[in-house]
Amino acid sequence: MAVNVITPGLSTTVQDLGRPGYYHLGIPLSGGMDRFALRAANMLVGNDEGAAVLEAVFMGPELEFTSAATVAITGGDLPPKVNGDERPTWEAFPVKAGDRLSFGYLKSGARAYIAISGGVDVPVKLGSRSTYTLGALGGHEGRALKAGDSLSLGKGAGGKGIIPANLRRQPGNPAELRMLPGLYWHRITAEAGRQFFADTWKVAPEADRIGYRFKGGTALDFVPREQPFGAGSNPSNIVDACYPYGSIQVPGGTEPIVLHRDAVSGGGYMMLGCVISADMDLIGQLQPHSPARFVEVTMDQALAARADRQAALARLRAHLGR
Amino acid sequence: MSIRFSFGGDEHIFAEVSEDMSLEAFFTSLSMTNAVRAAGIKGVTEICPANASFQIKFDPDRIKPGDLLKELQSMEGAASKSDATLKTRIMEIPVLYQDPWTHETLMRFRERHQNPNATDLEYAAEVNGLGGVDDFIKAHSSQPWFVSMVGFVAGLPFLYQMVERKRQLQVPKYLRPRTDTPKLTIGHGGCFSCIYSVRGAGGYQMFGVTPMPIYDPSQKVNYLQDEMCLFKPGDIVKWKPVTRDEYDAAIEAVEENRFEPVIRAASFSLTEFNKDMAGTNAKLMEALHGR
Structure with missing residues (x-):
């Protein structure tokens, strides 16, 4: 039971729900950037929600199955085809031994999750099958897939079902990323803070699993201070500190970067706060040049949004009878 | 020193011990994170000490953010009073300064540097x-x-020089970060040196390379089979300049998996160090060289 990689797509990696517990060594969380879609894909094919799947960005791979399996594609709208015939997204479909799975052009979103019954069976490294490419850790040989790779599959009973549009989630236009100000927020002026939320930003081309850069907004004005010893001379510099997952750093005060699943775990740039946990999945579905706004929330609102996402996941489970 | 706490979204608490870097700030960060680990607080998922700050990741479904904050604040008094003595390790890291690989790389990125007409080492000396x-x-x-922090990328140590502040080497980072840094480059930015554990982007000045792997995700290197990352916060490092011949011999030993790093047990007291830096460092050298 295996899938052979005929063409790899742009950057297709094995991901599960991630590898928490090693951030203090600089090893990031990794795992799917849109974990809601990843869980949904696994539920459709009858896997554990945290089974390893393939995450394809912008462009799908072409895969050949050596045995029958159930497949589901969720996340960004990347239309699947079996032997050239279109299949729906957000719906389980069967494949036979020898079938080829390929993809049309991406219609919306950025990342598609390809779940296969039984899950992708790469070795577990530090508790996860996720790929951390920068550290050459986990996944298939610690890297994105290449033509000629062969991936083993686990045993799975398969599943069935459709997830209707009202149970899915996609970013709005502009995307609204809720954020709790904090960390080094006090380093910028009140006017700069007001403008940061008023501006509509655009996703920059430098947008990947490490982080998403945004451009087109107003440069920040900093509250003047004598730079602390060891911090560096730019007003955006701090003594190197941990960077939380979801934190928004602004090197030089110009272009904010939201760190994501393969985050660098620390460094010397001030951060304005964090995108709340409920909205991190949305970032994984943003294409370069798409507009986005940061929306200020309180901790209570962040926790309410988190509860909303858990309720959405519960509705999905109920819908699929899990 | 009063710790400044701030929430990082709904899953992190960030704690800044001091805006300035100092060994005192680092020791407070280390003793706080040790206390949090020992307390076994439910819902805490990551405990990360850093140079002069630390970060706790938590699951807000298991502990209310405000409750965790109160718990951390209650530990602050004990942490700042704790005796800053550390049972640790000292290790010798061979360095080929002015190596051909970082030289080739720094020449490629000259337009991002403060002084395009000098090498990184020449600029740092100046x-x-x-x-x-x-x-x-x-x-x-x-x-x-x-070693005052491990992070940025897997296993990368940040290193703080054990001398009086006025003698500490300080060098600005590149004007714009490079997109490439050779693996195992010895870098320096602000007051920190580092060892780039993997090849990749970086903004620190480049001084040389070590032949000694410090991160091995395949866990084949004989001294990285239990832990894939060599360094922990609190480790002490002594650079040992080597010649090209010594470097090549070490690379050969690494390739044959018979390279044995020099690592010795040591203890370090911040109070003793502040009283007598030269004497403390001399004792560390004795520990390193087994005398």
Whole structure:
């Protein structure tokens, strides 16, 4: 039971729900950037929600199955085809031994999750099958897939079902990323803070699993201070500190970067706060040049949004009878 | 020193011990994170000490953010009073300064540098008012360094020089980060040195390379089979300048998996160090060389 990689797509990696517990060594969380879609894909094919799947960005791979399996594609709208015939997204479909799975052009979103019954069976490294490419850790040989790779599959009973549009989630236009100000927020002026939320930003081309850069907004004005010893001379510099997952750093005060699943775990740039946990999945579905706004929330609102996402996941489970 | 706490979204608490870097701030960060680990607080998922700050990741479904904050604040008094003595390790890291690989890389990124007409080492010597590259290498390698943080990428140590503040080497980072840094480059930015554990982007000045792997995700290197990352916060490092021949011999030993790093047990007291830096460092050298 295996899938052979005929063409790899742009950057297709094995991901599960991630590898928490090693951030203090600089090893990031990794795992799917849109974990809601990843869980949904696994539920459709009858896997554990945290089974390893393939995450394809912008462009799908072409895969050949050596045995029958159930497949589901969720996340960004990347239309699947079996032997050239279109299949729906957000719906389980069967494949036979020898079938080829390929993809049309991406219609919306950025990342598609390809779940296969039984899950992708790469070795577990530090508790996860996720790929951390920068550290050459986990996944298939610690890297994105290449033509000629062969991936083993686990045993799975398969599943069935459709997830209707009202149970899915996609970013709005502009995307609204809720954020709790904090960390080094006090380093910028009140006017700069007001403008940061008023501006509509655009996703920059430098947008990947490490982080998403945004451009087109107003440069920040900093509250003047004598730079602390060891911090560096730019007003955006701090003594190197941990960077939380979801934190928004602004090197030089110009272009904010939201760190994501393969985050660098620390460094010397001030951060304005964090995108709340409920909205991190949305970032994984943003294409370069798409507009986005940061929306200020309180901790209570962040926790309410988190509860909303858990309720959405519960509705999905109920819908699929899990 | 009063710790400044701030929430990082709904899953993190960030704690800044001090805006300035100092060994005192680092020790408070280390003792706080040790206390949090020992307390076994439910819902805490990651405990990350850093240079002069630390970060706790938590699951807000298991502990209310406000409750965790109160718990951390209640630990602050004990942490600042704790005796800053550490059972740790000292290790010798061979360095080929002025190596051909970082030289090739720094030449490629000259337009991102403060002084396109000098090498990173020449520039570092100049901004620190040292006579030249040889004097800078001597200043860099003669006294030990403290690992005050591990991170950025997997297993990368940040190192803080164990000398009086006025003698500490300080060099600005590149004007714009490079997109490439050779694996195992010895870098320096602000007051920190580092070892780039993997090849990739970086903004620190590049001084040399070590032949000694410090991160091995395949866990084949004989001394990285239990832990894939060599360094922990609190480790002490002594750079050992080596010649090209010594470097090549070490690379051969690494390739045959018979390279044995020099790592010895040591203890470190911040109070003793502040009283007598030269004496403390001399004792560390004795521990390193087994005398």
